[in-house]
Amino acid sequence: MTYRLRIEPSGHEMDCDADETILEAALRHGFNIPFSCRNGACGACKGRILEGRVDYGDVEEKALSAGEKEAGMALFCQAMPLSDVIIEVREIGAAKDIQIKTLPARVARMVDLAPDVRALFLKISASERLQFLPGQYIDILLKDGGRRGFSLANSPANDEFLELHIKRVAGGQFTTHVFAQMKEKDILRFEGPLGTFFVRQDSRRPLLMVATGTGFAPIKGMLEALFAQGDDRPIHFYWGVRHAEDFYYQELLMEWQRLHPHFRLTQVVSRPDAAWSGRSGYVIPQVLADIPDPGAFDVYICGHPDMVMDLSRALQGAGLNAEHIFADAFVFAKAKST
Incomplete structure (x- = not known):
């Protein structure tokens, strides 16, 4: 089943499938709304339901309290439509023309920055370029279908390599691989750029x-x-x-x-x-x-x-x-x- 989703105050309208989240629908149609973790823990995608009903999904109390639900708030990375829906959330315009790509990358260099922090410098094909905004992240795509998100530590002006800072996490599947098995010249696949964490250029505030x-x-x-x-x-x-x-x-x-x-x-x-x-x-x-x-x-x-x-x-x-x-x-x- 498909419902209609409208974003206010922009007035943008789109279809939203019953089995996709509001965030997924907005991104699929090219409309960028704030998000970060995409699993209901951080609260970055919080907005208001003006009309309609949603399944609130798997959210943590700290990210969305019962009182906030009663006030009409939802986490759009988790909320799925149960009817036509009108939401209120500010859109992020600066990333709207940036293409999200799935690409292979070679581990060109690994550098230990701190006792439990290793930098990966990834090289993509010379025929490709990853356009991104400083502060955005990429998802490393694992063979088992999992994903691990890491922020890009370099600026777009210095994009010969994509720089990631990996923190060793006890029991972490991917971070254990990075510190114990990964070698230079290994090939990874990633999707990106993702996220709305970047400097707003239209502001002059400190x-x-x-x-x-x-x-x-x-x-x-x-x-x-x-x-x-x-x-x-x-x-x-x-x-x-x-x-x-x-x-x-x-x-x-x-x-x-x-x-x-x-x-x-x-x-x-x-x-x-x-x-x-x-x-x-x-x-x-x-x-x-x-x-x-x-x-x-x-x-x-x-x-x-x-x-x-x-x-x-x-x-x-x-x-x-x-x-x-x-x-x-x-x-x-x-x-x-x-």
Whole structure:
């Protein structure tokens, strides 16, 4: 069965099959609405049901509360239509002309960046080019049909290789392969670019960027592009890790601070040793202490989903409108149903 889906305020209308999510239908028709994890955990695709009924799907309480459901909210990566539906969500126009491709890539180089972080540099065919926006990600396609999403850490202007930062995850099928079996010249298949985590160019607001762990990867691509464009908006970047040795690309970060006076870096270690002399604790209290009135900022957050969700809520509580918060939560793959 097919239903009609209309997106407000744009007025775009399309067919939506009963067995596809609202997000899948919008993307299939070329309309880009916010999303990140696509499995109901991060909340990036949240919007309002104005008319009609939906099956809310597999959502976590933290991402969509019972009260939000009663208020008409839904996660469009999970919601499937049960009737014709009208939704309210802002569309992302900057990615609308970018083609999503499925391509093979060769592992050209592997570099260990930190004790549990390895960079993969992927080379696609010379006859192909992956057009993407800084901050977007690709899905590695596994032989068993699974997918693993990783942010692109390079900017489009530096696209000879696609750079991924892989965090070792205990028991992780793909990350174990990356650290134990993968070799240079291995061939991978991927789909991309995906996601709506990229800098909005139509804004001149100062930028607050916050990452934990390998959430630095898409921020790196964004910063490279901003600096290359000569964008002089004030930028304050907070990066939180567990141990000081988990930081990487330190020389690059120092160079950015030297060359770009409008760029400020704050690094935070949650489990410091005696040698660490910088900020200690968790990154959220550091951000809120430094910026008690965040209402003037555009905010870009990437990392652990709890940090992304908690910081987003805290910033809104401090007066920042949600439309100025852009987030990408790193969510581990869910186990397949049996």
